Amino acid sequence: MKKSGRADLALMGGSIPPWLFSRMKQLALPMVEAIVIQNGKENFLARLSNPFWFQSFASVIGMDWNSSGATTAVMSALKQSLNPVSKELGLYVCGGKGKESLKTPNELVEIGYKTGLDGDAFAKASKLSAKVDNTALQDGFSLYLHSFIVSDEGQWSVIQQGMHTRNRKARRYHWHSENMESFVKEPHTAICGINEGNIINLVDKKAKPTQESIINITKEHPDKIIKELPHLLMPSYCDVKAKDIDIKRLGSILWLAQETQTTNFEDLLLLKGLGPRTLQSLTLVSEVINGTPSRFSDPARFAFAHGAKNAKPFPVPLDVYDETITTLKSAVETAKINRSDKLKAISKLSELAKNAEANFHPNNRFEDIVKKENEDSYKYNGRSLKGYSKEKNNQLGLFDTDLNNNN
Structure with a gap:
């Protein structure tokens, strides 16, 4: 396994309103399904272990782009949306925030019973990754969130976050199992029962080099470990500023959303009928699903899909969000029955925007x-959070407060 990156974020409080979190869950599921259908479960786990992609994913589903709460929101949304369909999807999300994190080893052992994988090995990997980040680094951050995401093929990623109370910062750590063939060379032969997948065993004698590597990691000086990792450093202000955005990338997406209304893009015929604003959101969603690592250097850009609850850069456009969910869900469902044309058309959006750029x-x-x-x-x-948007000429202001309406 390897430690794949870290992110430093501003420590911000506040809960997510139900009307937004329900949509986050509804969009997260078809996005993950689209990644799995087109690229496989390992590709999703690799993306999840990239701190820049993770922050972009949080932004595109409507979370405040640089808040520490993005980690909790994403992992909670994934756990609640993926686990009900884990058997079909082949992905399991364990752990969480606070007391939920302590349940991770038991949840992993249970997954082992369900899949034929070695849950004890996963549990040990979970404990070791937490031990390294919480104890071995000694960087002043105390873990309060630990999530372990595992596939029924044996690959996994760990997302965990610590809090530094003095400097009001949060630090997120990413781990990835990489290629499981290098993690252990052969199935464990002492496990009895129905085998529904490859069996891995971290404590097998042939896994000794891996165990020694983990021990060596814990002996490294924190500065050396940190310097070798991709590092996402987020600003402490709440707003989205021009310097946070690659304006050329964003501009090409805005152009594409408008141009598809007047130009016959043959590849996008199945998306006809969608308005420019929904195409803008869908293009950004498409890039999170299909983009390469270099495309996520400016996570704030993805806030231009569905805004954020704090109205920075703008309020969440509920109608656009709902149409994006419906369109992507429909594309994923038809792809499941070997009719992938619509999903391919959505994937084409990110390619067209990149080419136009x-x-x-x-x-x-x-x-x-x-x-x-x-x-x-x-x-x-x-x-x-302030309420519904009103026309700017409304003398009461931009928002009409609705503090008693949370639906």
Whole structure:
């Protein structure tokens, strides 16, 4: 296994309103299913272990783009949406925040019973990864969240987060099992029962090099370990600023969303009927599903899919969010019955935007894009913690408060 990266985030409080979290779960599931259908379970676990992709995923489903709460929100949404279909999907999410994290080893052992994999090995890997980040590094961050995501083929990723009370920061750690053939060379022969998958055993004598490698990691000086990892450092302010965005990338997506209304993109015929604003969101979702690692260097850009609960950069456009969920769900369901044309069309969106980017010259300033999103928010049933968006000329202001309405 390897430690695959870390992210430092501002420690921010506040809960996620039910009207947003329910949509996060509804969008997270078909996004993961699309990744698995097109690229496999290992590809999803590899993406999850990338701190830049993780933050982009959080942003595209409507979480505040740089908040420490993004980790809790994403892992909770994944656990609640994936676990009910774990048998069909082949992915299991264990652990969580606080007391839930302590249940991880037992949950992994139970998964071992269900899949024929060595749950004890997973449990040990869970404890070791937590031990390294919580004790061996001695970096001032105390773990309060530990999630272990495992496939029925034996690969896994760990996402865990610690809190530094003095500097008001949170640090997220990412682990990835990589290629399980190097993790252990052959199935454990002493496990009895129905084998529904490859059996792995971290405590097998042939896994001794792996055990020694883990011990060596714990002996390394923290600075050396940290320098060798991809490091995502998030700002402490809540807003999205021009410097956080690759305006050329964002501009090409805005152009594509508008251009598809007037130009016949043969690859996108199955998406006809979607408005420009939904195509904008769907293109950003498509990039999170299909993009390569280099595409996630500016996670804030993905907030331009569905905004955020704090209305930064703009309120969540509920109508657009719901249409995005419906379109992606439909594409995934038809792909499951060997009709993948619609899912391929959605995947094509990110490719077209990337191709357009090469010779694209943005016409609009970042501030103009944010202004337009806020001015148009009422058209899409925009909502934030302050309430529903209203037309700007409303003398009461941009929002109509609805503190008693959480649906």
